[in-house]
Amino acid sequence: MAAPDPQSELKSTPLSDLHEELGARMVPFAGYSMPVQYPTGIMAEHVHTRTHAGLFDVSHMGQAFLVGPDHETTARALEALTPSDFAELGFGRQRYTVLLNNEGGIVDDLMVTRSVSAADDGRLYLVVNASRKDVDYALLRQNLPENVRLETVEDRALIAVQGPDAVAAVAAHAPKAADLSFMGASSMEFDGIDCHISRSGYTGEDGVEMSVPAGAAEPVVRALLADDRVKPVGLGARDSLRLEAGLCLYGHDLDETTSPVEGAITFAMQKRRREEGGFPGADRIQRELAEGPGRVRVGMKLEGRAPAREGAEIHSADGLAIGTVTSGGFAPTLGAPIAMGYVAAGHGAPGTKINLIVRGRALPAEITAMPFVPHRYFRKPKA
Amino acid sequence: MSTYFSKDHEWISVDGDIATVGITNYAQEQLGDVVYVELPDTGKTVAQGDEAAVVESVKAASEVYAPIDGEIVETNGDLADEPAKVNEDPEGAAWFVKMKVGNAAQLSELMDEAAYKAFVETL
Known part of the structure; x- marks a missing residue:
């Protein structure tokens, strides 16, 4: 049997052709061929994001929904695997959390958003790390109650626009984006294209993350890049930006041995959960909260x-x-x-x-x- | 004065028994923005293929290997304050070290400019 060619097995994103056109240097990352930098280089891309706006293709990340009969049921199902409070999460509100193993170690860190309106309540939208998709989805499927199911999203791109000019640039095409509060999300049209946009990101800057139908990803990105304030930014600067912002990269700063207390991300643990426990590894995590890690x-x-x-x-x-x-x-x-x-x-x-x-x-x-x-x-x- | 090139993307310019060593333009393009260069102590003796310096880009650290045997007689102090010079003028002002040639025969194993250009085209 011939050895597999690692290059040929790399997955692409809906923006791969555009990356090539923009002159990106592509590298393997979490099973995907992703842009590490564009011709201007990491330093310039980093500075541009801090001063104007950087556009990142993060379509390799996993998008999924937990779908249950009502918010309470779906929230409790996720609370059984995380130390965060989702029962009290408001409509269109987003929260950072971690999936835990039975030893209180971190299986992945992820973003969770409640559906925008009562009409489709009972749904939580998850964005997980590309390298952890399979592990996360297996863990969720094994542990979800019968009336809550996992629906993975395979037909949407995810685009982050980050920096002081990011929201203005996006709002030129999707005016409702300007009304979002930090860690708030809404569905809206971007030049007539249905998008789900949250005011969040992973650079420490103001900005948004946009879930876009795969087929519309390229026009959306081209429309944004036509704005001089917005430049494409690769994984290289994404890493230096998140490091400056003190944010963890899974597999490096967090892994299955580290607890949220050791990882100094206890802001993801709301008061009720800290006190009540009821998440995997609660003994260890509550002890570390009380005595220090x-x-x-x-x-x-x-x-x-x-x-x-x-x-x-x-x-x-x-x-x-x-x-x-x-x-x-x-x-x-x-x-x-x-x-x-x-x-x-x-x-x-x-x-x-x-x-x-x-x-x-x-x-x-x-x-x-x-x-x-x-x-x-x-x-x-x-x- | 003759200039030779290695497969590790170093250039070596020989004048008498002193060789000046740096990295090629291709190398700096691959590295991206250089933020730090670690140079050896003068007086150090290196063998061909030994680690002679380390170049740090925003992303990663990369070793620079001695293209021939020799003794380090001078290092480029300007790179300590201005590592970005490596991106601006890699084959000129941003030389790394000067070595006393220890084994001139090793130069014949290296490429000339035309051969190096052809080599880079294959990458």
Whole structure:
């Protein structure tokens, strides 16, 4: 039997032809051929997103619906696998959560949105990581009650537009987008095309994510790219943007061994769930909430210019190995290297001096609060 | 003065017994925005194929290998403050190291400019 050709088995997205036309450099990512950068390069794409608007093809991510008879039933079904409160989630509201294994480890991190109106209530829209689709869907199917089913979405693209000009650029074609609040979603027409748009993203900037019928993805993206404020951005800058924003990348900063408490994402755990438990691994997670975790995710700033990458050891000032870098690179906005990783309990206070071991050398660094670059999510002014 | 090229996308320009080494334009295009260059200590002796330097782009770290045996006699200090020079002038001002040639016979294993151009076309 001939060895499989990995290139030929890569999946494409509805925007693959356009990426090629735009001169993207394509790389394999989570089983897909995806643009890592366009001709201007990662640095320029990163800066453009922070100053204007970047457009990202994130169609490789998994879109799915949980469908039950009513909101309460569907919400409880998902609550059985996550530590978040979905029962109280309002119409068209979105929430970040994690799927948990029985040890309280994170199977995936994902976004969950309640249907926009009472007419189609009982549906939760999920967006999961491309690399975890199969695992997530299997976990959900095994655990959902009989009256709640998983419907995966295979015929829609997902497009993120992020940056200070993103919403204005989208609203030129879909005026209702300007009315969305942060972590709010609605169905609306974009130049007559039915889209589901949420005011969210993964760069720390204001912006939207748009679920678009596959066949309409290219016209939607071409319409947006015709606006000078919007430039295409690849996975390279997506990674540096989310790192500056202090956001986790599954498989790097989170995995099946890390709990939400260790991962410092307890904002995904609302009060009722923290108190009541009733999610997989609740014993461990509630104990960590009460007593503190054995290790915790922290941000780190290096003093010099050399970056520390994933896998670099973290040493205390007195030379003790206290943890490992899980994401690291250069922060274009800061003009300096940054990293995130896990350190043992007692070593995570901001300001703590540490060393990161890179190619046998100890690079001086400091634990720092995250995000590295302040979030600029849209907050509606209080009336 | 003759210039040679390696399959690892380094150029090496030889003047007497001193060779100046850098990375090619093709290499910098592949790397993207360079944010840091780690250079060896002067006085260090390297064998052909040894790691002589490390180039860090936004995305990843890449090794630069010694194209021939030799002793590092000088490194380009400008790259510490201006690593982006590697993207702007890789085959000129952004040279990495100067080496004292240890084994001139190894130069004949390298490519000339025409052969390197043809090699890059095949990639």
